[in-house]
Amino acid sequence: MALEVRGVIAPGKDEPVRVETIVVPDPGPGEAVVRVRTCGVCHTDLHYKQGGISDDYPFLLGHEAAGVVELVGEGVTEVAPGDFVILNWRAVCGRCRACLRGRPQYCFSTHNARQRMTLKDGTELSPALGIGAFAEATLVAAGQCTKVDPEASPAAAGLLGCGVMAGIGSAINTGGVGRGDSVAVIGCGGVGGAAVLGSRLAGAARIIAVDIDERKLATARQLGATHTVNSAQTDAVDAIRELTGGFGADVVIDAVGRPETYRQAFYARDLAGTVVLVGVPTPEMRIELPLLDVFGRGGALKSSWYGDCLPSRDFPMLVDLYRQGRLDLDAFVSETIALDGIEAAFDRMHAGDVLRSVVVL
Missing domain, CATH: 3.90.180.10 (Medium-chain alcohol dehydrogenases, catalytic domain)
Structure with a gap:
């Protein structure tokens, strides 16, 4: 009935x-x-x-x-x-x-x-x-x-x-963040905050949170960010490079999904580093990058849809970590x-x- x-x-x-x-x-x-x-x-x-x-x-x-x-x-x-x-x-x-x-x-x-x-x-x-x-x-x-x-x-x-899995998965599943890596997360709302948390869970040594809102940056610190950058006050790419010895981060996660933030992610990664797009763009958005830079910087440009998760595998594991006080x-x-x-x-x-x-x- x-x-x-x-x-x-x-x-x-x-x-x-x-x-x-x-x-x-x-x-x-x-x-x-x-x-x-x-x-x-x-x-x-x-x-x-x-x-x-x-x-x-x-x-x-x-x-x-x-x-x-x-x-x-x-x-x-x-x-x-x-x-x-x-x-x-x-x-x-x-x-x-x-x-x-x-x-x-x-x-x-x-x-x-x-x-x-x-x-x-x-x-x-x-x-x-x-x-x-x-x-x-x-x-x-x-x-x-x-x-x-x-x-x-x-x-x-x-x-x-949805959102928390997308963020955690963007770091662990798509970005392949590992022990000792440097990670930058651009946009620290729910998805970006979860990417910070996922990076910490994966053992990243340096986690740089980037946002224009000090409240979100404060939350990102609570979730595991080791450094924060207010990109309304300073250039995000320069700041990320300065915090990574001048090289750029191993993995940069764009949790905003706008052309300007994607460009920041592209240029804020180290040579052979990885860019992960998990923020959702709108249909009219376009981006233009010099093809030589795409070729010359190497690495990987990835999109993360639902954090590349497999619910039957990931949900029970993450709930168990939550119950253990580790997430x-x-x-x-x-x-x-x-x-x-x-x-x-x-x-x-x-x-x-x-x-x-x-x-x-």
Whole structure:
């Protein structure tokens, strides 16, 4: 029997979000219904609201979530009712050329639930990143559920579902940060802060946090940055070079995703160093670099999509580190709010007042 729950929708471009009654169907084959316990407020949800991702309104927002499996459909074996799970937006297929080559973190055929959730009048909803977790319950593909230690704080664990995993993964998985490396992170919001934390976890010797907001730089120091640079006051490239003996950092992570920050990352890395783009650009952005510099500096220019994570591998491991006190996920939870507080949370996020507002249900 279908569930009727409260959920937050974006009805149209730049229109205020509102709480509506959402109809969640019984799970079909390969699907699961999850009772949402927490969901972080992410920039991606704001992009959906603003029309920056698609115009398939109305959207059911929310995707950075943890909850408990309530029902599963036919053929589901990976999770069962009662399991505490983190939701992810990349259920791997196991059959595409990436999966068959043993690289499921790059799966080229990820999928979501086939059925649509609706409003009471039957209007179909587009769930953000195939999740739609600003709701008391949501329908997902079973492969989007990753079972983790139920003793973990849902507010903290759920953040691994998107931004924190993207940042940690950009350092460890994509950037390959290792013991003794120097790392610079440009942009120290939620994703950049997580990249700092991931670099510390990987054993980097020098972690340089770059931002224009002293509040974010202070948080980056708490998360493990050894040095900070306010790029509104000094040239970021010069500062990073000065802090690395004149050479540049081994790995530079652009967690902003703008042409000017990418250029900073490119020139702030050492010869044969690595640039990682994890900040999400908008479609109109362009960058121009001298091809000779691309050739002459060597190294690697990489993009990190979801931190190149494999949820089934990475989520349980990171939750275990959190439970051991070795990974401070709680530091990212700036505040907890109710479903009707999301519009105001977007404003605080845009102003840089929070790392993450987390909806608690």
